[in-house]
Amino acid sequence: MRVGETSVKMAPATTGRGGGLLQRMASKGGNRGTGAGRVVAKSSLTKNLLERALNNSFLFRSLKANVISQIVNSMFEVKVPNGRTIIHEGEDGDNFYVVTAGKFDCIKEINGQPVKVVEMVPGMCFGELALLYNCPRGASICATADSTVWALDRESFNMTVVYHSEETRAAQILRSSQFFSSLTEHEVTVMIDQTERKIYKATPQGELGEAILEQGQHCDSLHIVMEGEVTVSHLIGKTQLVSRTIGPGQVFGVVEAMKGQPADANVYATGKTSSGTTVLKVPKAYLEGMKSKLSKQIMSAAIVQYLARSPITKALNQEGLESLCPLFVKENLRPNFKPFPNGMTKEISILDEGSVLYKGKTLSTPGKIFGEEVLSGQYRVPCITTGDNGASFFVLKAEKMDEVRNQIEKSKMLATLKTVQLFISLSQSELEALADAMQAYDYRRDEVLIKQGDPGDNFYILCFGELVVLKKREDGGMDELMRLTEGCFGERALLENKPRAATIKAVTPGRVYTIAKEAFEEHLGSLSELMALYTQEVERQQMNEKIQFNDLEPMRTIGVGSFGRSRLVYHSLTNEVYAMKSLSKKLIVRYRQENHMRHERLLMNKISHPFCSRLIKSFNEGSHVHLVTEFSPGGELFHLLDRQEGGQFDESQAKFYAACVILVLEHLHSKGIIYRDLKPDNLMLDTEGYIKVSDFGFSKEIDGYTYTVCGTPDYIAPEIITMQGHTRAVDYWSLGVLIYEMILGVPPFGTTNESEQQVYNNILDNNYHVPEEVSSQAADLISRLLVNDPNRRLGMQRKGIREVKEHPWFREIDFIKLERKKLAPPYRPDVVEEAGAARYYDRYDDAEDSSAAPFTSGTWDDCF
Structure with a gap:
């Protein structure tokens, strides 16, 4: 079962985990008001019964008491007479129910016969999955006495949970931010009540969006990025010089808020999407009471802000600047003191407080750097004298200089390369x-x-x-x-x-x-070979642009889906076989999937990796839109896995395929794209046996958090189930599940006999077992990927996906050689030509799609 946004899944229905295509009714944002929704009167006894029932359900147990109470308030009463069936097996549903009086039989059809599975009595609940996504009911529920249930509809659930998820996200951002790491849980909770949340308009093209702070503006709040990004730039003359980009969990405006200074830079909302940049503002009045506990963080934020303006450190990004902060110490100098009496220094000093006499003038603006030329071997510095009240400096000692120099030079090298x-x-x-x-x-x-x-x-x-x-x-x-x-x-x-x-x-x-x-x-490897490969890729793209729809000769159908079918097509001019997905515009419009299909088409244009099924060309012809992609004649990795003894790979084989996937995730994440549908069914094999990741229907370009419930139950990350908002961390969770399944032949959180509810329970409980026969390195990698807290998951720390690539289990994998296809795959499909690929694909009826008449459907399809 595949859950989430309606997508076009053209893989054969026999792949093992294909199936239903489901649509969430509410998307990110929901009700951005109070999240309160309606209130339906009910007795205290009923409220208590409902709260106990919800707390026993996997879907609600991670919610706080106030959210549970709010959900209970919105539930409405339904009277069900004896003999009435309240839900029917196979029908779609969007309500969840708690039994408060009477009783029901839960009946499933088995071998064509109705079979009573369980009796539902007061305190029991059913229909949780209907709140997550639109799916067929798994059983019928029939009243065996006059009964009462209290119902919760999907829309009310989504509005309440998404609203409070954003409240929770704000708390998580504050708790995970290094700046607030010294505060207690209670102090963070109190601070949340003091914060103001504001959304600023961003530009998806990466241009400067709405101004958050303007140079010279009064600023009385510390700002922390919750979602999106901000760009900090300085106006020098008439030129805006960008100094750094700040992302979620990072702060700005600290010096201005704590010292009462005007903003020393312009700060603009930016990002890869048009959803805006969300900023939390913590007022100075609150921070004053926390000043002693936040002293180290305030010092670090000030150092970052000062260094960001220096041309010496311009090659460093925000993370690089932050990494230098622990190397500085604060020194308070007495009045009328000359720190550089001989006009020489081997240290870097940054004025933070007080004043100095500099070149005959009194300078009191924080952030002036003395001695930055030391990094380039120049030790001469102007003579200065501290003012009548002394001055304090952030000082980088000589013994730390090489460490800083090496980091700056490494960043410069990368920028130059x-x-x-x-x-x-x-x-x-x-x-x-x-x-x-x-x-x-x-x-x-x-x-x-x-x-x-x-x-x-x-x-x-x-x-x-x-x-x-x-x-x-x-x-x-x-x-x-x-x-x-x-x-x-x-x-x-x-x-x-x-x-x-x-x-x-x-x-x-x-x-x-x-x-x-x-x-x-x-x-x-050889640079000439690399350039030749690049030239070949450019020529391939130029050739693809010349492909015309009428040049494609249909061969046979290899998959059917909700909106059309996927065929093999032959292009005689290039002598290439491609896969062409043909989708009915009429059906896309009927099911309101225009934006989704447009998004998928535009996103595929941004994906170009040797281990991704790349888009060749798209067409908008009459009643259909068509996506022509690379064809992978080796079939699905799922089928190869299924053919192995015990349905599992040895670790070396699993390691190779996992490494291919890691390179794809690295490529996608570098473009701000999360995949969200990683599983063996979506991993194809090319002619040589290398992975081709396919089906980007659930992929999404984000620069913050998204709330859509989507994926395959066995592979869904816990934060998707609880609707707390998710990021690229969900792909690392799915990678852990994939590695587990490849090595052991079954997913970690469920078997074919377990219900989706039980699988979700196991995921939320982190209930899985790694047998002793699995190597300690593989077990360690799996355990570090399958971490319920996404912020602690491997791949989500400062080094990002490099942490995964550098794990000991991958020690013998040369990722550069692998990406160049210089490492031999463990298996090569027995495919000489297209006809030889037949064994890897099921046979379908090749009948033409009906209704070939032109269909006008607005402008959503103008990108095809």
Whole structure:
């Protein structure tokens, strides 16, 4: 059973977990008022009975008492006479019921005969799943006496739970934020009542949205990002210079709120979606009482804010700046003191409070940095004198300088590598591997780094210092072509063995990072091969643009779904076989899925990874829209797993497929996309045996939290069930379930004999068992992925998905080689041509879809 938004599932119905396509009635936001909804009068006795029943149900037990009470208030009474069937097996339902009087028989049809399964008496409840999604009832409930039930409809449930979920999310954001980590649970609870929540308009194109703070504006609140992102920029002259991006759980405006200073920057709502940026505002009046408990955090926030304006640290993002804070200490200097009496220092000092006499003027604005040139080897600093009341500084000691310098230089290298045209085909992980492999070299004044005419075998990135590029003339003299203070040079040496075209000489002492061609190829392979692959991909995309609908020759049907069918089609010009999903516009409109289909089409355009089933072309023809994608002749991983002895892979095989999935999740998450439907049924095998992740119907581009209930019951994360809002963490949960099922042949939280309710109970209880035959490393990985608290789940800490890739279970997996398809798959499908793939796909009727007449349906399909 697949639950959630209506989606088009073209895989065969015999895949084991296909089936119903379900639609939640309420989406994120719900009632943004009080969340109170209606109140239906009832006695205290009835209220108590209903509250006890709800607390015993898996769906309600994670809710707080005030939410349970509110839900009970909205429940309405239904009288059911003896012999009346209140719900019928197979019918859709959207109400949940609690029995308060009388009794009912729960009847299921087994082998064509009605069978009584259980008797329902007062205090018992039924129909929980109807509150989550629109699904057929699993049994009939018939009154065997005059009875009374109290009902809860899906809309009321959604409005109440989603509203309080957002309240809970605010509390979770505050508790998980490093800034408030020293506060007690009670202090956070009290603070929530003091906060103001505000949504600012963002722009999905990544442009600057609505202003949250403007430079020079009075600010009396600390701001914490709840959902979305904000961009901090400084107005220098008439130019806006972006200094950092701040995401959920991170704060800004601390210095302004605590010191009563005007905002020193412009802060704008930004993000990947148009849902807006949600910010929590904590008033200064409340923070004053917490000042002593938050002193370290206030200091760190101030350091981040000050460093963000420095050109020395411009390569660092918010996380990088935060990581430097523990290296600073606060020093209070006495009045009229000269901290740099000789005009020299090996420390970095940031003015925080008080004033100094600087270049004949009194300076009292916090954030002035002295000695930042130390990072580039320059130790001279202006002489300053503290004011009559002294001054306090944040100081980075000399012994910590190398640690800071290395981090800044690593960030600079990554930023520089991204600008090199020759490296355009490298992924983020490959660029990071390249940066890690490069070696630092400190050069002297007048040293020649590259000599014209010498063989070239090294690539360089300039960290600091100045270099001059010289070209020899025919008469033996040298012409100065340019000077370098940043950037890179020598990259052609990684591609071809040609003499150097110019000489590069040091003007000042400095530092470069360098890597030889041999070392580059050891870590990343041949650059010429990488460029050839990139060129092939560009040519493939250009060829795809030329494909016309009439050029596609239908072959046979490989899947049917709610809105149409999926066929194999042959394109003679490229001699390629593709899969084409043809969807009825009339049915899409009838079931109000226009926005969903438009979203899926636009999202697929952003996905391009060797282990994803990529979109080739789309067409809008008459009565149907068509999605043409890569065809995976090896069939589903589910079928391969099913054919193994015991229905399970050995760990090395499971590890290979899990590693492929991790690379796909890394790609999707880097684009702000969550997948939400990970399971063996959606993992296809290409001709060589590599994974192709398919079916992006539940995928969504987010920059905060989303509340839609969707997925497959065995793979659904607990935060989806409880509707507390979810993020990319749900994909890491599903990865844990996938690894478990591949190794053991069954999902961890249920068997084929267990009901969905029992599966959900097991998920919420984290009730699963890893047998002893599973390796300790695999068991550890599974246990760290299947963590009910999404903030503690592996992959959700500072290093992100790198934590998963670096887990010991994957030690022998070279992810770079895997992404390049340089690691051999454990299984290669026996497929020579399309006809050979027949064994991996079920046969369907190839009859043409009816109603081929043109259908006008608005503008939702103009993206096809």
